[in-house]
Amino acid sequence: MTCTKKTRLPTGQARAAAQSLAFAPFAFWAAITMRDQGLLDALERAGAQGLSEAELAEESGLSPYAVSVLTDFAVDLGLVERSDEHLILAALGSVLLNDELTRVNMDFTRDFAYHGMARLPQALAAEKPAGLAHFGPWQTLYQGLAELEQPAAKSWFRFDQFFSERAFEALVPRIFAHAPTHVVDIGANTGNLAARCLGHCPQVQMTLVDLPDVLELARQRLDDEGFGDRVGLHSADLLDPDCELPHGADAMVMSQLLACFSVSQIVALLKRAAVAMAPSTRLYIVELFPDRQIHDAARYSLNAISLYFTTLATGNSRFYRRDQLLPLIERAGLKVESEEEQIGQGHSLLVCRRQD
Amino acid sequence: MTCTKKTRLPTGQARAAAQSLAFAPFAFWAAITMRDQGLLDALERAGAQGLSEAELAEESGLSPYAVSVLTDFAVDLGLVERSDEHLILAALGSVLLNDELTRVNMDFTRDFAYHGMARLPQALAAEKPAGLAHFGPWQTLYQGLAELEQPAAKSWFRFDQFFSERAFEALVPRIFAHAPTHVVDIGANTGNLAARCLGHCPQVQMTLVDLPDVLELARQRLDDEGFGDRVGLHSADLLDPDCELPHGADAMVMSQLLACFSVSQIVALLKRAAVAMAPSTRLYIVELFPDRQIHDAARYSLNAISLYFTTLATGNSRFYRRDQLLPLIERAGLKVESEEEQIGQGHSLLVCRRQD
Numbered sequence: 196m197t198c199t200k201k202t203r204l205p206t207g208q209a210r211a212a213a214q215s216l217a218f219a220p221f222a223f224w225a226a227i228t229m230r231d232q233g234l235l236d237a238l239e240r241a242g243a244q245g246l247s248e249a250e251l252a253e254e255s256g257l258s259p260y261a262v263s264v265l266t267d268f269a270v271d272l273g274l275v276e277r278s279d280e281h282l283i284l285a286a287l288g289s290v291l292l293n294d295e296l297t298r299v300n301m302d303f304t305r306d307f308a309y310h311g312m313a314r315l316p317q318a319l320a321a322e323k324p325a326g327l328a329h330f331g332p333w334q335t336l337y338q339g340l341a342e343l344e345q346p347a348a349k350s351w352f353r354f355d356q357f358f359s360e361r362a363f364e365a366l367v368p369r370i371f372a373h374a375p376t377h378v379v380d381i382g383a384n385t386g387n388l389a390a391r392c393l394g395h396c397p398q399v400q401m402t403l404v405d406l407p408d409v410l411e412l413a414r415q416r417l418d419d420e421g422f423g424d425r426v427g428l429h430s431a432d433l434l435d436p437d438c439e440l441p442h443g444a445d446a447m448v449m450s451q452l453l454a455c456f457s458v459s460q461i462v463a464l465l466k467r468a469a470v471a472m473a474p475s476t477r478l479y480i481v482e483l484f485p486d487r488q489i490h491d492a493a494r495y496s497l498n499a500i501s502l503y504f505t506t507l508a509t510g511n512s513r514f515y516r517r518d519q520l521l522p523l524i525e526r527a528g529l530k531v532e533s534e535e536e537q538i539g540q541g542h543s544l545l546v547c548r549r550q551d
Numbered sequence: 552m553t554c555t556k557k558t559r560l561p562t563g564q565a566r567a568a569a570q571s572l573a574f575a576p577f578a579f580w581a582a583i584t585m586r587d588q589g590l591l592d593a594l595e596r597a598g599a600q601g602l603s604e605a606e607l608a609e610e611s612g613l614s615p616y617a618v619s620v621l622t623d624f625a626v627d628l629g630l631v632e633r634s635d636e637h638l639i640l641a642a643l644g645s646v647l648l649n650d651e652l653t654r655v656n657m658d659f660t661r662d663f664a665y666h667g668m669a670r671l672p673q674a675l676a677a678e679k680p681a682g683l684a685h686f687g688p689w690q691t692l693y694q695g696l697a698e699l700e701q702p703a704a705k706s707w708f709r710f711d712q713f714f715s716e717r718a719f720e721a722l723v724p725r726i727f728a729h730a731p732t733h734v735v736d737i738g739a740n741t742g743n744l745a746a747r748c749l750g751h752c753p754q755v756q757m758t759l760v761d762l763p764d765v766l767e768l769a770r771q772r773l774d775d776e777g778f779g780d781r782v783g784l785h786s787a788d789l790l791d792p793d794c795e796l797p798h799g800a801d802a803m804v805m806s807q808l809l810a811c812f813s814v815s816q817i818v819a820l821l822k823r824a825a826v827a828m829a830p831s832t833r834l835y836i837v838e839l840f841p842d843r844q845i846h847d848a849a850r851y852s853l854n855a856i857s858l859y860f861t862t863l864a865t866g867n868s869r870f871y872r873r874d875q876l877l878p879l880i881e882r883a884g885l886k887v888e889s890e891e892e893q894i895g896q897g898h899s900l901l902v903c904r905r906q907d
Binding site: 205206207209210211212213214215216217218220221222223224225231232257259260261262265267268269272273278283286287289290291294296299300303304308309310312315316318319322401428433447457458473485490491492495496498501502503504506511513516519543 | 561571581587621627652675813867
């Protein structure tokens with residue numbers, strides 16, 4: 196399976212690709228089982244010589260039957276290759292074993308997305324995260340995150356943090372290039388960005404905006420890290436059109452926040468941000484734009500993950516294309532002062548000011 | 552996604568293929584939703600001119616958001632292509648819409664295999680069809696088939712019949728080339744093969760061997776079709792090592808039966824067949840051998856479907872490779888008299904006799 200487009204395939208190839216799609220869930224489970232049951236690991240240790248099916252059975256503790264049925268398909272998937280009677284780890288198998296992004300994405304699918312994704316049709320029809328019902332009775336994922344059970348919670352948080360940490364790392368020096376004294380983090384979540392800002396600059400005051408439960412967790416953590424006296428909390432439901440945002444900051448940040456909102460919710464939120472901003476306030480918007488990725492695989496992944504927003508997070512949001520988001524910023528009374536691409540892990544940074 | 556092997560991919564391509572695997576279940580649901588919600592159909596009707604996202608929303612009844620999130624990923628999957636502001640049906644999308652094999656396979660995955668497949672690791676570890684628990688408390692699928700609920704039952708039977716009907720069509724004239732007067736169908740199932748044999752030759756007597764419940768359904772159906780007086784029933788649990796098979800037939804048939812048994816069960820069953828066979832009796836074994844397919848996609852599909860046998864049917868069987876099955880036939884005291892490949896839908900026919 197590859198991420199490249201197949202728009203003008205000959206019929207035979209299109210038919211082959213169609214079977215690959217029809218059995219795509221089989222491919223996922225075969226691949227992750229090859230990893231989780233230690234087969235890829237055993238093959239890596241065996242090196243270029245590889246292992247026979249019998250040796251692989253001994254190494255993995257699986258039966259000869261289990262090894263044969265799994266590895267025959269793994270050869271088709273390109274995880275391993277067969278040379279005479281031996282199986283040898285292929286490049287794709289090595290990536291599944293060793294690449295952190297791949298591991299995070301696969302664990303996310305295994306523990307969280309797989310079961311809910313079956314409700315994609317219902318989610319699209321209703322614009323509700325219909326797949327969430329598999330986990331709890333929540334309107335959106337964000338209401339249920341604190342109650343999410345294991346292993347779903349662990350894999351979701353690792354997935355979420357994998358992408359955001361890389362954005363934060365790139366974002367913090369860019370925010371402090373303008374020496375702000377007061378930074379408002381809108382959608383502060385676990386306080387990871389706040390902790391980085393507070394650690395980066397010993398004078399800065401931070402105000403965290405999020406739901407009360409979420410803020411309480413972030414406050415405890417920032418207290419523990421000794422940042423408590425420079426942290427303000429501003430409890431708000433960002434979906435509430437009447438909620439106000441804190442006024443008068445030098446910098447406001449929305450890092451990977453807008454992907455959690457619908458188009459109309461984004462406009463409403465940005466309008467409230469504009470009201471809270473002084474003419475000199477900068478709003479730092481960080482997003483992952485599928486239409487601004489260098490690699491096909493990155494665009495493919497973002498467009499796939501958008502369907503997780505549909506089915507398991509909000510029902511009405513996504514990784515917006517840049518061409519979808521820019522008009523919303525304009526409509527809210529803001530203008531893009533500067534733009535930088537490919538910071539973090541394929542993130543874009545839009546620095547915005549009030550239009551007036 | 553394609554079915555070709557990727558054994559020596561450069562790292563970048565391997566990393567891309569890995570993300571495709573990580574999000575493979577997303578790909579499945581996006582593709583089948585494009586089909587089921589009428590988007591592929593609307594695009595086919597629109598022809599080379601295609602449709603805008605707004606037109607597609609109108610045609611499908613989905614919101615502009617739903618259309619945008621779904622079609623952006625569908626472009627990555629190669630189902631549709633984008634030309635300026637219009638979306639146009641691609642070759643792969645056309646196959647998903649119009650190819651019967653693809654439709655049968657996708658429906659099978661959607662309605663039956665998807666949820667159970669998540670228990671592949673447990674099934675492999677225990678050699679039990681652990682995914683069946685999603686549907687009922689059965690030891691094997693065959694015990695539960697009569698109770699399987701909709702839409703799982705409908706999609707499973709269509710899938711099963713799609714493959715077997717094409718084999719039967721090719722098999723019947725080959726059996727009757729030797730003018731048998733008594734044919735024993737081992738694993739007679741719904742009686743489809745029996746009906747074809749009885750219809751093909753007005754003199755032939757058939758004996759059907761299967762579980763009592765299954766035989767009763769087949770008997771009713773053959774009675775209704777007016778074949779009742781030429782049909783004998785032989786109730787047997789083929790897994791029972793003490794069960795005897797009917798003696799003295801000219802021809803015995805095992806069509807796509809051995810894939811439902813483990814290696815040791817196959818040897819035991821074939822030994823009992825050898826006991827029941829006269830020196831002149833021919834045993835017709837029809838199987839789908841993954842290692843004897845012409846097209847990569849066919850081998851890929853068979854190896855995928857083998858994981859359904861593991862997870863949702865028996866826990867210990869598969870589409871055996873030819874090189875796995877031949878020694879079992881030998882070990883049971885049988886010899887292959889003749890062999891024919893690519894009958895039906897990629898099936899192989901082995902005509903066997905007693906070794907003595």
